[in-house]
Amino acid sequence: MVVMQRPKKPRLIMESTHKPGHFHGGLRLNYHKELSNQNAIVAGKAQDRYVVPVQQHIGASGEIIVETGQRVLKGQILTRPKKLISAPVHAPVSGKVVDIGKHAVPHPSGMPADCIVIENDFQEKWIERNPVGDRYNQMNSHDMRNIVRDAGIVGLGGAVFPAAIKQTETNIHTLIINGVECEPYITCDDRLMRERAREILSGADIITHIIKARECVIAIEDNKLEAIAAMQAVVDEDGTGFFRVQSIPTIYPSGSEKQLITLLTGKEVPINGLPADIDVLCQNVGTAYAIHKAVYDDEPLISRIVTFTGKGIKQPQNLEVLIGTSIADCAAQCGGYSDDASCLIMGGPMMGYTLSSDQLPIVKASNCLLVTTSDEIHPANTEAHLPCIRCGRCVDVCPAKLLPQQIYWYASTHNFERATEYHLFDCIECGCCTYVCPSQIPLVQYYRSAKSEIWTLEAERKKSNHARERHEAREHRLQQQKREREENLRKKKEMLNKKKGEPAESEIDQKKSAIEAALARVKQKKESQSVAPKNVDHLSADQQRQIKEADQRRQTNGKESDE
């Protein structure tokens, strides 16, 4: 572990004017945190094979830059981002790439995805590492963001949004380090804060440096007293007064980014907006820790802390495991499953999703694997539920301030326009409404399927619009061609008519002008006879004679013409 020397530097420290407030709705739940938060984080056992999915983040997947059979070093980059919103993945161990192809991954859809399979050579050979360390203070935001991006760091609270994109420099006032962990059962952030508070604070300081934040609040729910104490201790040690530990009431979903921001600042993140719009950036404690490791150890994101818990697992605990480790191997390290294990849930009991098999790799989003017994959980019945009695309990608990019962009504009757009008897409799928519903309606499930149906319709509409545009372009092209053909035909016809010898207009014109010219000449002649001859002085006798002869000729000619 690197002992960090946090440099003291002058910063503009602003007192927050907001008292911790509250957000609308929310629930008090049974947390079951004690199942897994009693023991220290244990390192996961090394395995023979690691399956590293290419897509472990929100955004575009990177381009695979290794080949089957290639030897890779621990921490070596395996994919390169092709688009802005993307993140690379790295080799968790040194060894050989044995396969690149579709493998089962933890995802709600259950669809296999591109993975790079690495066989461990147990050499633990790292790529060459050049930690930036304390020098980050002299580096600019852009270069620091590149370090965060190249380390493949994504939001580790579960959303896995590329951290570097979030940290694009803006006028950020408040950096919130999210240690709330409001979902029941999950304790990975709790243990991380208890055991590695100093590194988290270092990570927070690096993020502060990148985004030029003016204050940093570390938010922790008041059911994690040890974590609060641990973070407070390092904040006191820091002594700059820049960081502040804020204990917040234990109300689900206070760890949700928007709700936490409202809780701490009293402001709401605008619809379709970002926290940056209200000068706030929120990052998970795990993300801050990963950034610390990237800067001080030059270690990319190849491991994370995962809570293995629930009554269905024999020894619930937190494991620090390499990305790509099989869930089954981790479960074995936790003593295996109990006899009445029933559901395997990735994430918490409110927002997680079930996995049908444990032969899946741990990914960057795997904060918790909850193995439940059948009496431990009561999911809403998807097949048969009572009708909505409009009791409005869902309205009271909805943290997004929606009317869940109305959205349900429109979603279930496929009136998607109205459902959207009632802000279906502002639903954060926290599950509070479903939790309190006396009719046991799986409301969130209705919203999810309505959303995906609307997305499908939207995609189809785009497709048909595209087809229509193409059709219209073709019509336009055809018409233009037709017009051109008609023009050509007309010209050809004209040419043909000329050749036939019909008096074209131009010929008639020529004749007319010839007649006019002749008449003009005659007129001129007459005028010249009536006018006295000029330049007759100083002429020689011979010239005089010639003129006389000409005049005589003219006179006789004139008589002839007069006749």
Added chain:
Amino acid sequence: MLFRKAHSPFVNAQTHVHSIMYQVLAALIPGALASIYFFGWGVLFNLIIAAGVCLLSEAAVLKLRSRPIEPALKDGSTLITACLLALALPPLVPWWLTVIASIFAIVVAKQLYGGLGFNLFNPAMVGYVVVMVSFPREMTYWTAPLGVMDQWHSFGDVFNVIFRGTVPAQVSIDSITMATPMDAIKTQVALEQGISSTRQSPVYGPLFGVIAGKGWEWINLLFLAGGLWLIKLKTIDWRIPVSFLLTLLLISNFFAVSDYATYPSALFHLLSGGTMLCAFFIATDPISASTTPRGRWIYGAGIGVLTYSIRTWGGYPDGIAFAVVFMNITVPLLDYYTRPKTYGDLEVD
């Protein structure tokens, strides 16, 4: 190992529709017992007839609709409709009137609209309104409460009146029925008797009790107690009763203060007739009430205004059923125009 598939959230508060309904039924018990105590066998007959007919017609329609019968009967909603209807009807109405009201409530107002959760109108109030409009004479068959009478009419007499339409020898139906205080005030004030002279009249005087009528005060106070218990349990929303009672209080107080000889006091309005039954058990029916927080304020206030207007200037002594049904009509509109501001919606109205 293969794991079970399910959808999040995987945990649940474990509250059920039937538990809500049975809590409401339980909260009705004190007020219902008081009704029986003061008005005798008739109330019990009404309750039994209404419950039986409601459950039977619910089952019959569900069978016709090929829907599962047992869960619908067990959810308790039909029993609530039956109880509200029975408690609203006069104690000596003929049996067939209760049957008609029950069938209308369940078959027309509830099941023809799609059953539980789909009815636009409060079923009990629709049933009540139908018989009120169709059989106005029978709807006056109230008895004097215990305390005005020395004892209940005998079981046999009440049975004969309700089921056979016969009254005991040597008496007419009018001699065993008695106006309610609300009725008395309406007719007497219309005859320019004024409230104080009505209260002192030898015929109606004994009816009035301390505040709002013998028996009625107790019945209303006990429904109020049951309602407060439901609010404490968060079984019903507090906004509708508060808004309804507050509106009724303010309006009735305004008129009573302006002309105490003509308009009865606010307390009379709050504790007489069906006020408390409406406030906590009828207006709060979530299915037919507005479902948004602001909408519920307006909905409750609307019932308050209409109730007072019908009681004071309308053709019926108590206007609750009509007020509720009228406000039911406005619910889709109320719900649409009182949508709460979504999180992050920063637009100013």
